[in-house]
Amino acid sequence: MSTNATPAVEIHESGDSAVRVVAVSADPERNWDTVHRLAGWLDTCDAEGLHGAVPTYDSVLVEFDPAVVSAKQLRAYVLLGLRQLGLRQLDLAGSSARGPLEFEVPVAYGGDFGPDLEKVAEQQGITVAEVIALHSAKSYTIRCMGAPAGSPMMDGPDFPLPVPRLKDPRLSVPAGAIAVAGRQAVIAPAVAPGGWCVIGQTPLTVLDLGRDPLVPYRPGDTLRFRPISHEEFNDYVGSHLEALNPADLHPEVAL
Amino acid sequence: MNGRIVVEQPGNSVVTDLGRFRGPRFGLPVNGALDQFSARAANILAGNEDNAPLLEVTALDFRMRADQDFLIAVTGAPLTLTVGGREQPQWEPVSVRAGEAVAIRGIHTGLRAYLAIHGSVDAPLLMGSCAPDTVIGFGLKLGEGTVLGIQRSVAPLRQPYFDIPLFRLGLERPVMGSELVVDVTDGPDVAEFGDSADLLFASGYTVSGRSNHIGLRLGGELPERLSNAEVLSRGVPVGAVEVPNREELLVLHRGRGVTAGYPVLAVATSLGLHVLAQARPGDVVRFRKTTVAEATLAYRASMRQLESLRTTVNTVFKLLGVGDEPGWRELPPALAI
Known part of the structure; x- marks a missing residue:
């Protein structure tokens, strides 16, 4: 993983208050690593006028106050960060406060909990049982925090085909909805409109406004889905999503 | 010293600030006052920090009343502002006596008004901001009878000879229209x-x-x-x-x-x-x-306008003894990360 080269990126203007930095190496894994490291660096560098960074898959949106810093200055700043990342990858271990956490998410599939389960099976040309088996088969890495409200965005499951979005997005999807679209999977932490196919629901509380952070996971953590019966659903209601492993505060290898 | 404001007619109003700047990193939108110029101007005119909690009143009529003397400023879309039934100017500090109703009526030509109160109002914070987030259900949406705590009282400021507006601070107002x-x-x-x-x-x-x-x-x-x-x-x-x-x-x-x-x-x-x-x-x-360069220059020019307004307001308030100790509440800087 270590290389002395400054990661290859493109920096695009995105208005007077943001720039989009895109990692453009041929390796998606490396690109993800680059943008999340850059976001981590920007988060801890205390630059005046910098609001924060939003990393996703191959890009990071860097937001700033144009009264304090210009897009041009921000660009130079990003390049400095990238150079430091290229030269000092291992030193940055300290910038990550903890190692990756693991989560297990109980899911009631189908029925009222997952109204699109059968549609997805039909579209994929596989059985409902196979959709559930594929969805709960793998351990997912949380790639980024998406909308709404810190949704954990993940790659997969290993379905034969990408899943099309709903033609008519729902006005309201319940908290805990387990959804798929394209080649991505997600949990909805809060009630929100949504255009993804909902195949199940977790009874666990994911988002808690009384906690800091509001959601227990962050990019780099891993997550697994475990099927439960519809009857078991109520047994979990009121419980929070918690990590299986305690946070390792001194990781040897940082994200 | 602590007073109460009671909302009598909420219309469509919330308590907000300039936004949750740490939010996007965690998947939460920044939110906050949509017309940031008007919101900053209202707070400056009320002698507050730019980022102090204030009221955003959207489209519908609004009325409130306090149990002590205080000082407000209303900016944003054109409207009719009355205090104790007397019409008062927008975009200027306005003195309110205990028991007088503050009413915003007939918002027109624009959509949102901002009402700042000297000393600000108490509001719950999430990640350092009181800005409502409708997706996760956070924030203070005002209803009939909602009570807001206010931190400072300001003795009535009146022109001594005639009961006419005391201030003519003359901020250039944003152009609005259809x-x-x-x-x-x-x-x-x-x-x-x-x-x-x-x-x-x-x-x-x-x-x-x-x-x-x-x-x-x-x-x-x-x-x-x-x-x-x-x-x-x-x-x-x-x-x-x-x-x-x-x-x-x-x-x-x-x-x-x-x-x-x-x-x-x-x-x-x-x-x-x-x-x-x-x-x-x-x-x-x-x-x-x-271009981004031109947009940045234009934005900075508008911020300079607000800075010069702040200088004027601070000078005037100092002469009038508004905002001095005691009761001056420190607020976090407007743009803290």
């Missing part, structure tokens, strides 16, 4: 729209009634994307102009979901977003192309 011009810069994905990108500047767009703090929906001639390839979810800036379907243009505002998978055709400037915050359904928006 035909709005919004500056935008090229978006990071403008190339995906080919020549059709120029359609954005060819004719006006009508603001749909389905617009809100998340985004404005605009009807008109739509630029068209050349390909249908799926786009990886990316962080999208506030102000992003997208074409999510064949019916409408979408301009994201401060309540926008932080990530999305639509290409960004253009981005409204910070000043353009203030203009859009005041757009009413049926208004016509024309987009005008600018």
Whole structure:
């Protein structure tokens, strides 16, 4: 993983208050690593006028106050960060406060909990049982925090085909909805409109406004889905999503 | 010393500030006052920090009453402001006596008014901001009978000989109207729209009634994307102009979901977003192309206007003995990360 080269990126203007930095190496894994490291660096560098960074898959949106810093200055700043990342990858271990956490998410599939389960099976040309088996088969890495409200965005499951979005997005999807679209999977932490196919629901509380952070996971953590019966659903209601492993505060290898 | 404001007619009003700047990193939109210029101006005119909690009153009439003397400033869209039944000016500090009703009526030509109270009001914070987040259900939406705590009392300031307005601070007010011009810069994905990108500047767009703090929906001639390839979810800036379907243009505002998978055709400037915050359904928006460098200069010029207003207000308030100890509550700087 270590290389002395400054990661290859493109920096695009995105208005007077943001720039989009895109990692453009041929390796998606490396690109993800680059943008999340850059976001981590920007988060801890205390630059005046910098609001924060939003990393996703191959890009990071860097937001700033144009009264304090210009897009041009921000660009130079990003390049400095990238150079430091290229030269000092291992030193940055300290910038990550903890190692990756693991989560297990109980899911009631189908029925009222997952109204699109059968549609997805039909579209994929596989059985409902196979959709559930594929969805709960793998351990997912949380790639980024998406909308709404810190949704954990993940790659997969290993379905034969990408899943099309709903033609008519729902006005309201319940908290805990387990959804798929394209080649991505997600949990909805809060009630929100949504255009993804909902195949199940977790009874666990994911988002808690009384906690800091509001959601227990962050990019780099891993997550697994475990099927439960519809009857078991109520047994979990009121419980929070918690990590299986305690946070390792001194990781040897940082994200 | 602590007083209470009782909301008698809430209309559509919330307590907000300039936004949750740490939020986007965690998937929460920045939110906060949509017309940031008017919100800052109201707080400055009330002798507050720019980022102090204040009231955002959208479209509908509003009325409140306090149990002690205080000082307010109302900015934003044109409206009728009365205090104890007497009409008072907008965009100036206004003294209110205990028991007098403060009423905002007939908001017109724009959509949102800002009411700042000297010393600010108490509001719950999430990640350092009181800005409501409708998606996760956080924030202080005002209802009939809502009680707001106020920290400071200000003895009535009146011109000693006639009961006429004391202040003429003369801030240049933002232009409002039913035909709005919004500056935008090229978006990071403008190339995906080919020549059709120029359609954005060819004719006006009508603001749909389905617009809100998340985004404005605009009807008109739509630029068209050349390909249908799926786009990886990316962080999208506030102000992003997208074409999510064949019916409408979408301009994201401060309540926008932080990530999305639509290409960004253009981005409204910070000043353009203030203009859009005041757009009413049926208004016509024309987009005008600018550069990031020019947009930054324009934004800084408007911030300088507010700085000079602050200097004036501070001088006047000092002469009048407003805002001195005791009871001066320190607030976090406006732009803390």
